[in-house]
Amino acid sequence: MQPRLIVVAGLVWLGPRRLVVQRRPHHAPHGAGRLELPGGKVEPGEAPRAALGRELVEEWGPAAADLKIGPVAEILHHIYPPPGPEVLLLIYHVDAAAWADAPAWQDALRLEDGAAVLAFDLPDLPLDEFLAADREFLADICAGRVRPPT
Numbered sequence: 001m002q003p004r005l006i007v008v009a010g011l012v013w014l015g016p017r018r019l020v021v022q023r024r025p026h027h028a029p030h031g032a033g034r035l036e037l038p039g040g041k042v043e044p045g046e047a048p049r050a051a052l053g054r055e056l057v058e059e060w061g062p063a064a065a066d067l068k069i070g071p072v073a074e075i076l077h078h079i080y081p082p083p084g085p086e087v088l089l090l091i092y093h094v095d096a097a098a099w100a101d102a103p104a105w106q107d108a109l110r111l112e113d114g115a116a117v118l119a120f121d122l123p124d125l126p127l128d129e130f131l132a133a134d135r136e137f138l139a140d141i142c143a144g145r146v147r148p149p150t
Contacts, residue, residue: 007041009038074146
């Protein structure tokens with residue numbers, strides 16, 4: 001049996017009804033070409049909030065260090081089909097409102113080759129393009145059951 005992985009992700013709010021998400025590269029070993037919330041694994045001895053800050057900078061470059069990581073939005077549990085792991089996913093609200101005033105904010109990002117960062121208004125969020133573990137939670141967001149902190 002594999003150990004349970006602790007993973008963090010950011011619910012990156014560009015505005016009260018607009019989210020920033022990322023598309024995995026088409027050559028990614030898992031979820032190639034799928035949309036996802038940015039984040040990754042918590043390293044041994046690392047605090048989850050610090051792990052999310054590190055992951056955002058690793059995935060998006062130094063400009064992501066300016067994002068404000070807020071409170072936990074949700075904790076999800078997902079078991080991937082064998083041989084996949086069991087995952088505990090801590091999702092934090094992330095305030096990216098400062099980027100909303102910078103029309104070229106995407107130009108400041110440094111992404112992995114083939115990755116993309118996209119912004120969607122909630123009604124336009126393409127739920128079927130997300131990783132399976134994120135879909136139900138994102139549907140709750142679109143339905144207004146999860147909102148950015150005020």
